[in-house]
Amino acid sequence: MRFETLSVFPEVFAPYLDASIMGRAQRQGILEFEAYDLRDWTHDRHRTVDDAPFGGGQGMLMKPGPIFEAVRDISGRGGGRPHVVFFSPCGTRYDEGVAERLSHLDRVLLVCGRYEGMDERAYTLADETLSLGDYVLTGGELAALVVIDSVVRLLPGALGDDMSARDESFSDGLLEYAQYTRPADYDGLRVPEVLLSGDHERVREWRRQSAIRRTAAWRPDLLEGAGLTPQEWELARSVIEERRGGVDHGEE
Incomplete structure (x- = not known):
């Protein structure tokens, strides 16, 4: 290009x-x-x-x-x-x-x-x-x-891994899920246990929910175009209600 x-x-x-x-x-x-x-x-x-x-x-x-x-x-x-x-x-x-x-x-x-x-x-x-x-x-x-x-960065080969740009904020209409690296426990702040489990399906599900939670908390305007299931909409609405109530919704 x-x-x-x-x-x-x-x-x-x-x-x-x-x-x-x-x-x-x-x-x-x-x-x-x-x-x-x-x-x-x-x-x-x-x-x-x-x-x-x-x-x-x-x-x-x-x-x-x-x-x-x-x-x-x-x-x-x-x-x-x-x-x-x-x-x-x-x-x-x-x-x-x-x-x-x-x-x-x-x-x-x-x-x-x-x-x-x-x-x-x-x-x-x-x-x-x-x-x-x-x-x-x-x-x-x-x-x-x-x-x-x-x-x-969207061009094939630009990032070295063509999947990288497709797995980030806005790529599926949502903000990107929360991410962590070593150490697993820093100053009393722990990485969610599911990310340490080695269970790829559970990690995938957690990341999807994390993306929905973060989007609902910070950019709820994006949710309409994100293709959420009824269950995912329920999760998103619960986060929005908690934010309105002044609850700081962290990652689970």
Whole structure:
């Protein structure tokens, strides 16, 4: 899969994407990445990419010209036209389902805004516009890194174990179950006995219930789409009621 970014700060991507899992994915040919500098498509000696907004107001807006030229030029550079993604508070909320969908594409171009945002006409270039959440960042570079990381880890071979990404939070509509490692007893806090039993079926059942408990306690909004059985719904409702009563529901 090929990811490309268009930004006024292309140098911020390499330190993260060259390390750890993302770096290994590139070395193995699972991920191709290129960062483009938007200023390469300007035509004045100051390489200007922003200007004051019509109608007044604080801050500066990114000009449409360099963005249009850059996206059109990059799109024509071979490898098939990229799926063009912009970022905006007006965009679709980014979640694991969107990451999964993007992971099936061959080429994605992420356009990163800065300053007070972009001239509205630039958004006509987008195949889709995404929002990471109800907060504001100083630029789209962090959003782009989040998308790249969350998508690449879904690609076959990226994690070294193709099942790893399918057994985590949101993969089945639930938060991930609680996990523990050695020692079995730390400062009086013990690992649930079932995890020490060696009984794989009991462990599987415990993990499913743990995921339901954690989701009901922390993200009950996810339960509707999790495909729970009537018995699992009963468990979830009991956790929600206990939380409303002020009970701290730990793992059993």
